[in-house]
Amino acid sequence: MFSEITRQQFRRFRSIRRAWVSFWILVVVYVVSLFSEHVANDRPLVMRYGGNTFFPTLKFYSAETFGGRYRTEADYLALEKTPEFLAQGGWMLFPVIKSDPLRSYLKEDGSPPLAPSARHWLGTDDSARDVAARLLYGFRTSMTFALVLAVLSAVMGIIVGGIQGYAGGWVDLAGQRLIEVWSALPFLYVVILIGSIYGQTFGVLLFVFLLFEWIGLSYYMRGEFYRLKHQTFTQAAQALGAGSFRILYRHILPNAMVPVITLFPFMLIGGISALTSLDFLGFGLPPPTPSWGEMLQQGLKYLYAPWLAFSSVIALFSTLLLASFVGEGARAAFDPRSSNAIR
Amino acid sequence: MPSADPTLSAAPLLQVKGLTIRFGELTAVDGISFQLAAGETLAVVGESGSGKSVSALALTRLLPPPPACRLGGEIRLGDRDILKLDEPMLHKIRGKEIAYIFQEPSSSLNPLFTIGSQIGEAIRLHRPDVKDPVAEIVRVLDLVGIRDPEKRHRDYPHQLSGGMQQRVMIAMALVCQPKILVADEPTTALDVTIQAQIIDLLRDLKKKLGMSVLMITHNFGIVHGFADRVIVMFRGKIVEEGPTEVVLRNPQHPYTKALISCIPRLGQRQERLVTIDYSTLAP
Numbered sequence: 019m020f021s022e023i024t025r026q027q028f029r030r031f032r033s034i035r036r037a038w039v040s041f042w043i044l045v046v047v048y049v050v051s052l053f054s055e056h057v058a059n060d061r062p063l064v065m066r067y068g069g070n071t072f073f074p075t076l077k078f079y080s081a082e083t084f085g086g087r088y089r090t091e092a093d094y095l096a097l098e099k100t101p102e103f104l105a106q107g108g109w110m111l112f113p114v115i116k117s118d119p120l121r122s123y124l125k126e127d128g129s130p131p132l133a134p135s136a137r138h139w140l141g142t143d144d145s146a147r148d149v150a151a152r153l154l155y156g157f158r159t160s161m162t163f164a165l166v167l168a169v170l171s172a173v174m175g176i177i178v179g180g181i182q183g184y185a186g187g188w189v190d191l192a193g194q195r196l197i198e199v200w201s202a203l204p205f206l207y208v209v210i211l212i213g214s215i216y217g218q219t220f221g222v223l224l225f226v227f228l229l230f231e232w233i234g235l236s237y238y239m240r241g242e243f244y245r246l247k248h249q250t251f252t253q254a255a256q257a258l259g260a261g262s263f264r265i266l267y268r269h270i271l272p273n274a275m276v277p278v279i280t281l282f283p284f285m286l287i288g289g290i291s292a293l294t295s296l297d298f299l300g301f302g303l304p305p306p307t308p309s310w311g312e313m314l315q316q317g318l319k320y321l322y323a324p325w326l327a328f329s330s331v332i333a334l335f336s337t338l339l340l341a342s343f344v345g346e347g348a349r350a351a352f353d354p355r356s357s358n359a360i361r
Numbered sequence: 362m363p364s365a366d367p368t369l370s371a372a373p374l375l376q377v378k379g380l381t382i383r384f385g386e387l388t389a390v391d392g393i394s395f396q397l398a399a400g401e402t403l404a405v406v407g408e409s410g411s412g413k414s415v416s417a418l419a420l421t422r423l424l425p426p427p428p429a430c431r432l433g434g435e436i437r438l439g440d441r442d443i444l445k446l447d448e449p450m451l452h453k454i455r456g457k458e459i460a461y462i463f464q465e466p467s468s469s470l471n472p473l474f475t476i477g478s479q480i481g482e483a484i485r486l487h488r489p490d491v492k493d494p495v496a497e498i499v500r501v502l503d504l505v506g507i508r509d510p511e512k513r514h515r516d517y518p519h520q521l522s523g524g525m526q527q528r529v530m531i532a533m534a535l536v537c538q539p540k541i542l543v544a545d546e547p548t549t550a551l552d553v554t555i556q557a558q559i560i561d562l563l564r565d566l567k568k569k570l571g572m573s574v575l576m577i578t579h580n581f582g583i584v585h586g587f588a589d590r591v592i593v594m595f596r597g598k599i600v601e602e603g604p605t606e607v608v609l610r611n612p613q614h615p616y617t618k619a620l621i622s623c624i625p626r627l628g629q630r631q632e633r634l635v636t637i638d639y640s641t642l643a644p
Contacts, residue, residue: 023519024473249468250465251468251471251472258455258456258537259454259457259487261452269471272473273472273473
């Protein structure tokens, strides 16, 4: 299914240790973060109570189920310590991080932000929410956002750039001028405006970012399509009677994928840091969404609580660094011009 | 001498009348007329920029659309005028009736697909009725003299030598069983021994398949013994035309004379090559 050249490039990517390891770290952490509810939660994974087994991270149980008074969700942390629960011979198995990212743990001693402890490994923020849990959920949000953004803007960049490069002439000229005007729009104002009208939801932010993100790649694709259109093999296919669509799809697009693959990790980095900075400024996802930008903001606000700044900065830094390594490796492996540049 | 004069046998397969090709202000081809009979081999000889390649591309309108390039005149293939056809009709003619081989075999093949899949593309485009495309691919590869075609059809272009790549290009052109094969300097990018092989192959295939060949070249050495007739082009015009032997023995136009005198001969010390003084030549 993949051509020999593709497989060779893939092998080359794998032989670049740093990129390959970084790639897997990112994949594993992302997959883990997809199951955040079962990794960081103050509901137990499994619990035993009154001879029955419950799975509170998967299913909602009201406090009444466990002899409480209300129909709201049971407070498992409190329940665990009640004498009735212990008398029933009940037990709970909690996830690795025993905190919910949205919940304030105000019953601990001291005033938030709380320093790291056995209960809160990375401490808590100013609302006494667990930093470790928020980091994990924040990673999921950033990564999902950046991935969806990168994929959609790549598709859009390929389509727009491809049309411009292949059609050439007036289409290209007019398209290029329109893009120049478009890219001159002040991004931050557009975000603030649209955000204040339609609300700063994940979808709206994604849409606004998408309006601008595709432009970078479209330049590359325009050039690639333009170059490949004049390659002899494209003309040979034309001389064979192949139609435009066939030529675009089979002869030009596969040969134009190199910039897409090599730029993709960097688009990912761009997406993560853009969302983080927007959150930092307060124009991103609304509170109390766990987000790295908001945590950075807190780190700046509470300089006497260095765990806040350290954990978010280190998390952001390592994610971006790993993604850069992947991008660097991908470029070395897939770009024919720098075939054996790094090991 | 050409065996029998095929031009007289039947109505010409392809008839070009007053073909003019303009790129903006520049007139690349200025009202040329020629015809190609079934089974005939016609060589178009001329220097770079004389308009021979664009004329060949114009036969199936492979040139950029207007306003970049304007075509005039008439190109009759059977009872159709190619200059008046729409795109879908052209797609049916390209490859199926008039097929091309280009100068650079190494860049004429898509580097990402096996040669078999590229020949298969030609089959899919023009012969959808073929039941077993792989067998057909193997057959044409064998026809153009690729050894071990059952294995080699899974090779990628970069795994083949230049001569073999050109054989694959020929196979790709032949698999659609075209009536006319246009070979645009098919040997220019190859070294001399391979050139001879490819020319022999083309001559062989022509005999076997009975198609017409339009050979574009600037090398009179190839023309001799291969083409039935020769057209000499110079600055967008046909300056000389006739049976190969006649033109080679007794060139009329100064440009043809100069070109023929540039062919190196065995046992004869070559002095400086003849140059053409363009100011004295009426185009």
